[in-house]
Amino acid sequence: MKTLHKIVVLSLACSVYLFAGHAPQSYPTGELGKLVKLGEELAVKTDTHPLTKDFVDNKLNCASCHIKGEDGKPGTADGLSSWLDTAVSFPAWSKREKAVQTLEDRSNNCFMRSMNGKRLVNGSEASMAIAAYITWLSDGKPMHLNDKGPWGPTNKKLWPAGIKHFKPIQKKATHENYVAGKKVYDNKCSACHSANGEGMGTFPPLWGKNDKGEWLSYNTGAGMSKLDKGAAWVKAKMPLYQEGTLSDQEAADVMLYVNAQERASFDLQDRLLPEQKAGAYHSNVLEEKHSVRSNFKALGLDIDKIRGDKLIK
Numbered sequence: 508m509k510t511l512h513k514i515v516v517l518s519l520a521c522s523v524y525l526f527a528g529h530a531p532q533s534y535p536t537g538e539l540g541k542l543v544k545l546g547e548e549l550a551v552k553t554d555t556h557p558l559t560k561d562f563v564d565n566k567l568n569c570a571s572c573h574i575k576g577e578d579g580k581p582g583t584a585d586g587l588s589s590w591l592d593t594a595v596s597f598p599a600w601s602k603r604e605k606a607v608q609t610l611e612d613r614s615n616n617c618f619m620r621s622m623n624g625k626r627l628v629n630g631s632e633a634s635m636a637i638a639a640y641i642t643w644l645s646d647g648k649p650m651h652l653n654d655k656g657p658w659g660p661t662n663k664k665l666w667p668a669g670i671k672h673f674k675p676i677q678k679k680a681t682h683e684n685y686v687a688g689k690k691v692y693d694n695k696c697s698a699c700h701s702a703n704g705e706g707m708g709t710f711p712p713l714w715g716k717n718d719k720g721e722w723l724s725y726n727t728g729a730g731m732s733k734l735d736k737g738a739a740w741v742k743a744k745m746p747l748y749q750e751g752t753l754s755d756q757e758a759a760d761v762m763l764y765v766n767a768q769e770r771a772s773f774d775l776q777d778r779l780l781p782e783q784k785a786g787a788y789h790s791n792v793l794e795e796k797h798s799v800r801s802n803f804k805a806l807g808l809d810i811d812k813i814r815g816d817k818l819i820k
């Protein structure tokens with residue numbers, strides 16, 4: 508009963524509390540307006556909407572990370588991972604793909620990584636709708652092309668700074684930090700995301716599978732699965748309603764713990780349709796693999812030593 512009460516209170520708080528930031532005052536008219544509204548809907552119902560559900564293999568939606576602002580729209584929260592000025596920088600250079608990518612390419616990267624699914628076909632209704640919605644959020648803002656990374660001006664500042672800040676902290680991690688991370692998780696995260704990371708109601712899952720054997724959260728190719736990026740995001744955005752209250756060490760430790768749990772591996776080749784392998788996806792890199800183990804190794808860490816057991820591939 509006590510837990511149920513807590514969930515009700517939290518859900519209520521969730522519906523009234525929103526981050527600062529908002530979309531333009533009005534939608535475009537006509538067919539364009541319809542497409543923008545469809546994109547907005549897809550960004551909050553990504554895992555259930557008929558146009559996108561077959562391209563998603565977890566229980567997240569875009570707004571799980573591109574958080575709603577005070578207008579209640581996906582991606583309008585300001586700060587890290589905001590979409591409010593993303594479109595002014597596309598097409599943009601992407602180092603990972605060694606190619607210039609369009610906004611559709613960039614969004615579809617999140618489909619196959621953060622959403623653990625497959626890329627939408629560029630130019631399909633759903634892919635265009637999401638790009639139209641994200642572009643509308645930048646309406647009226649000056650263009651600002653980015654030849655360094657696939658980010659708008661806000662994220663161009665915040666992501667590289669976050670990575671630079673957290674990488675040296677994460678590199679020093681030991682089993683003690685894993686234990687400390689579990690403690691932070693149990694005290695400050697599990698009330699919403701549940702003790703075993705599977706989420707609860709509108710609170711999204713962080714790792715693992717459900718009893719049908721389906722993966723619940725982002726895979727090991729996602730930005731969130733990288734220890735430094737994950738810590739930067741959580742420091743800025745979590746715990747919901749109390750964001751900014753974690754110390755750097757707490758944010759680092761809790762994402763060390765979260766990202767040491769089981770999640771789907773990423774193999775780029777398995778995520779591409781034949782036509783995407785043949786060039787319909789703007790990338791010059793077609794081989795890329797990540798596992799929980801390799802994500803830790805990327806920072807010189809041994810997952811077995813960090814966890815103190817050998818449960819992870």
Ligand code: HEC
Nearest residue numbers: 567568569571572593613614617621658659662725730731
């Ligand atoms: C699990 C969290 C997560 C989910 C869910 C997610 N993303 Fe992302 N997204 C990220 C992170 C992290 C980055 C930045 C990573 C980087 O570029 O290093 C990002 C970057 C982006 C960008 C580049 C914007 C910018 O200015 O940085 C776009 C566009 C985007 N995502 C679209 C989407 C779309 C569309 C969906 C839903 C289909 C989605 N994302 C779902 C985590 C997520």
Ligand code: HEC
Nearest residue numbers: 570571572574695696699710711712713741745746747761
């Ligand atoms: C009060 C409830 C609440 C608490 C406490 C909370 N979260 Fe969240 N978390 C959310 C919600 C809700 C979202 C989805 C974004 C939204 O709807 O605003 C989210 C999204 C996330 C995401 C990205 C989406 C996903 O499922 O992978 C991560 C990672 C995350 N939280 C980690 C944490 C960590 C780590 C803590 C503890 C330090 C924490 N959260 C505490 C409610 C909470």
